[in-house]
Amino acid sequence: MLRFHNTLSGRLEPFTPLHPPRVNMYSCGPTVHDYAHIGNFRTFVFMDILQRTLRARGYDLQYIMNITDIDDKTIAKSAAAGVSLADYTEKYTAAFFEDFDTLRIQRPDVICKATEHIPEMTRLVQILLDRGLAYVSDGSVYFKIAAFPEYGKLSKKDFDGLRSGARVDVDEYDKENARDFVLWKGKKEGEPHWETTFGDGRPGWHLECSAMSMAYGGQTLDIHCGGADLVFPHHENEIAQSEGATGETFVRFWLHSEYLIVNGEKMSKSTGNFYTLRDLTDKGHNPVAIRYLLMSTHYRKQLNFTEEGVRQAQAALDRIHEFVDNLGRRKLPAGDHRDMTDLCDAAARRFDEALDDDLNTAAAQAALFDFIRDVNRRLDAGEVGETDRARVMAFIGKMDAVFDILPAADDAAAEADADIAALVKQREEARRTKNWAEADRIRDELAARGVILKDTPEGTVWKKN
RNA sequence: GGCGGCGUACCCAAGUGGCUAAGGGAGAGGUCUGCAAAACCUCGAUUCAGCGGUUCGAGUCCGCUCGCCGCCUCCA
Numbered sequence: 001m002l003r004f005h006n007t008l009s010g011r012l013e014p015f016t017p018l019h020p021p022r023v024n025m026y027s028c029g030p031t032v033h034d035y036a037h038i039g040n041f042r043t044f045v046f047m048d049i050l051q052r053t054l055r056a057r058g059y060d061l062q063y064i065m066n067i068t069d070i071d072d073k074t075i076a077k078s079a080a081a082g083v084s085l086a087d088y089t090e091k092y093t094a095a096f097f098e099d100f101d102t103l104r105i106q107r108p109d110v111i112c113k114a115t116e117h118i119p120e121m122t123r124l125v126q127i128l129l130d131r132g133l134a135y136v137s138d139g140s141v142y143f144k145i146a147a148f149p150e151y152g153k154l155s156k157k158d159f160d161g162l163r164s165g166a167r168v169d170v171d172e173y174d175k176e177n178a179r180d181f182v183l184w185k186g187k188k189e190g191e192p193h194w195e196t197t198f199g200d201g202r203p204g205w206h207l208e209c210s211a212m213s214m215a216y217g218g219q220t221l222d223i224h225c226g227g228a229d230l231v232f233p234h235h236e237n238e239i240a241q242s243e244g245a246t247g248e249t250f251v252r253f254w255l256h257s258e259y260l261i262v263n264g265e266k267m268s269k270s271t272g273n274f275y276t277l278r279d280l281t282d283k284g285h286n287p288v289a290i291r292y293l294l295m296s297t298h299y300r301k302q303l304n305f306t307e308e309g310v311r312q313a314q315a316a317l318d319r320i321h322e323f324v325d326n327l328g329r330r331k332l333p334a335g336d337h338r339d340m341t342d343l344c345d346a347a348a349r350r351f352d353e354a355l356d357d358d359l360n361t362a363a364a365q366a367a368l369f370d371f372i373r374d375v376n377r378r379l380d381a382g383e384v385g386e387t388d389r390a391r392v393m394a395f396i397g398k399m400d401a402v403f404d405i406l407p408a409a410d411d412a413a414a415e416a417d418a419d420i421a422a423l424v425k426q427r428e429e430a431r432r433t434k435n436w437a438e439a440d441r442i443r444d445e446l447a448a449r450g451v452i453l454k455d456t457p458e459g460t461v462w463k464k465n
Numbered sequence: 466g467g468c469g470g471c472g473u474a475c476c477c478a479a480g481u482g483g484c485u486a487a488g489g490g491a492g493a494g495g496u497c498u499g500c501a502a503a504a505c506c507u508c509g510a511u512u513c514a515g516c517g518g519u520u521c522g523a524g525u526c527c528g529c530u531c532g533c534c535g536c537c538u539c540c541a
Contacts, residue, residue, distance in 0.1 A: 010469090012481080028541075036541085043541040072539080156468060157537070205539085227541030228469095234540090258470080259535060266535085296489080297478070302471070302534065312477060312490045319489080322504065354479090362479050366488035373488095376505060380496085436499060443501085454503045463503090 002057055002356045004223075005300060007231060007254040008154055012358055015253065017222045023059045024217035025051065026251075027108070028209060028226040028234070031068040032092035033077050035276040038290070038305055039267050041103060042260040043227045045291055046299040046359070048105040050225065050255065052402045053355050064216045065108040067093055069115050071205055075191055085192055086115070099277045102287045104404045112212045114203060115192075120211040121203045122196045124245055125183050129198060133244040137175065139186025139199050145179050148240045154254060155232035181237050183207050206237035210250075213238075219248045225255040257299040263306055280310070289314035292405055295361040316365075317405060323372045324396060324406060327389060329458050330379065336387035340378060344391040347371035351399055361403075368399055420451055420462060427453075428460050 002015040017023045027047050030036055036044075054061045068074070069089035078088035093113075100107060114121075125141055128134035133147045145151045145159065152159050159179055182204040187193040193200045213221055219242075226235065235254065242250035259266070262273040281287055285307070293313035297303040347367055354363035375392055378384050384392075400406045427442040443453055446462070453462050 030541080031539090040541045046541090155536080158467085229536070229540055232468095232536065233538085257541070259541080261534075264533085293477090300470090301478095304477090306477090308490090309477065315491090316477095316489045319504095326504070357481090360479075362477095362489095363487075366479065369488050373506085380505065431499080434499075440500080447502090452503065455498065455501090456504075457497085461503095 002053070003358060004253055004255055005358050007256050008251075010156075013253070017059065018220055018252065021058060021060045023054055023061045023222045024064070025054070025061060025223040025225070026064045026066075026209070026213040026217055026221050027224070028230055029065040029067050029108075029111070030092075030096050031071055031073060032089045032096060033071075033073040034092060035278060036096055036099060037267065038262070038275045038277060038280065039260040040227075041099065041105075041277060041290075042294050042303060042305075043257045044100070044105050045103060045294040046257040047225055048103075048404075049295055049299075049355075049359055049361060049402060050223075051106060051108075052404070053359060056352075056355075056398070056402055062110065062217065063108040064110040064112065064213060066209055066212050067096075067111060067113045068205065068208065069093065069113045070192060070202060079190070102277060102281065103291050104288065110216050112216065114208040114212070117208065117212050117215065118194050118203065120215045121207050122184075122194070122198075124207065124211045124214075124241065125196070125198065127245045128183065128241065131244065133240075134183055135176065136198055140182055140201065141184035141198055142175050142180040143183055143237065143240055143244070145177060145181075145240065148244050150243070151179075151240050152236065154236050154239055157232065157236075181206060181233065183241070206234055206241060209234070210238045210241040210245075214242060214246070214250075219246045219250070221251045223253045223255060224251040225257070228256045228258050231256055258302045260294075260303045260305050262304070264304060275305075283307075285310045286314055286317070288405055289317050292317050292403075295403070296365060298362055299359060316369075320368070320372065320405065321407060323376070324393075325461070326456075327375070327379070327392060329456070329461065330384075330389075331458060332384055332386050332389055333382075334387070335385040336391070337378075337383050337385060340375075340384060340388035341391060343371070343374055343378075344388075344395050347374075348395050348398060351395075355402065364399075364403075371395070420446065420449070424453065424460055424462055431455075 003012050004015050005011070006013045030040060051061060051063050067089075070085065074085060074089055078085045081088060097107065125134065128143065129136070129141065132144075134141050134143050136142075184196070184198065184207070185201050185204055187200040187202075191202065193202050213224065224235070224238075231254075239250050261267065262275065265271065265273065267274050277287065277290070280290060289310050290313070293305070293309050294303070296313060296316075347370070350367040350370075351364050354360045354367055357363070375384065396406070423442050423446055427439050427446075430436075430438040430442065446453060450464055451462050452464075453460055
């Protein structure tokens with residue numbers, strides 16, 4: 001039984017979609033004004049585990065993600081760079097999905113850009129105006145929080161005091177209440193704008209997620225997720241806009257991932273602890289190790305990202321890879337063992353139960369390592385047959401459908417260096433004739449090239465360091 | 466000030482009242498090996514920030530103290 005922590009209730013709840021097996025899931029994507037950083041990817045890896053788990057459980061998932069390609073930052077930066085907004089955001093949108101590939105994050109089924117959904121947004125604004133939940137002021141349209149009593153239910157904030165009391169100074173816009181948020185920003189000189197019946201301008205940030213998520217996922221979404229920092233005000237505002245317009249529950253399950261911090265403090269460019277994925281891969285870190293590290297802490301707990309952590313993750317990853325390689329090249333007798341069948345079944349069950357429990361990836365990793373140790377023990381004892389191997393690999397395949405941490409087939413091919421293979425063969429011949437001096441010479445030569453040799457009962461295998 | 470979270474071995478990290486506190490890294494032994502390396506196996510917390518309390522029983526619940534962090538403004 002799959003269950004998730006719902007931010008709305010603050011509790012773990014059994015997950016059931018509104019219309020099984022269909023699941024509509026929306027997550028807040030990037031504002032494409034720069035390269036995404038490692039903190040962003042913590043959240044996107046979490047979403048990746050979420051979508052893969054849902055698919056592994058047989059759900060017919062439609063995963064929707066937006067691209068914010070118009071906002072203050074994108075407008076300002078594109079202008080500063082002297083390129084069009086579209087050209088500017090296209091560059092960083094492409095970079096964003098390149099990073100997805102690098103981290104093996106599966107792409108959403110629907111990727112929607114704000115600028116391509118202006119009609120959906122203006123329709124939503126008009127409905128809110130018609131229903132008295134929004135008002136025009138000084139050319140812009142604002143959502144009237146006082147008209148939506150449930151405002152604050154997601155972030156557990158009480159705005160009663162603020163509504164009647166102190167009014168914060170509002171310099172630029174004329175709002176009835178300081179907490180009212182902008183739906184539609186009035187036209188400004190030099191900024192992109194669209195014509196509407198309630199005034200020319202451009203959408204406010206919160207609007208796009210309500211409009212696009214409902215356009216693709218319907219009035220009531222099964223899951224909406226994002227980083228914890230979006231709970232307020234972004235998601236709170238989405239609820240107000242959406243439920244205000246439809247009168248229906250907007251989202252049934254809200255899932256939020258906690259912050260990633262770096263070296264114990266919040267990532268910021270000024271303190272020099274700000275990493276993009278590219279910074280880390282340039283330093284030689286394996287992106288799959290980064291992926292592994294990002295899923296080794298539960299998503300609702302802060303993760304302190306360090307390069308030492310990446311190294312530890314790489315070591316853990318190596319152990320898994322080693323296990324699969326070793327199992328693959330062993331010569332095994334035909335047949336199977338009852339004990340091995342039970343072992344595989346139990347591992348698969350434990351792995352699934354861990355993920356079912358609010359995506360407990362750390363516990364799922366532990367299940368994997370326990371399994372690896374148990375199989376290694378039996379391998380040493382000669383208690384693993386060909387059929388057992390197939391069962392082990394079947395579980396490994398199931399695991400990797402969610403974790404996606406095993407080497408891709410073409411990775412292995414890329415490593416197949418004929419020159420190295422020839423030297424390894426020469427050394428094996430030297431060893432066969434007990435020409436130890438020559439064998440050691442070749443070993444040293446390869447070591448100098450970063451190649452590590454492993455003399456196994458099945459022959460010598462090698463890998464690049 | 467309001468809301469929320471965290472503090473488990475040298476490091477990372479599970480644990481959502483009840484058999485001997487998962488797992489990974491590092492470390493220490495051992496097996497294999499021509500020697501190595503790699504790999505594999507084994508061993509590592511009478512103890513869960515501290516102090517009280519509830520309970521037959523608490524790392525797990527309650528209270529207080531100390532330390533750390535997030536949100537309350539754009540932010541994954």
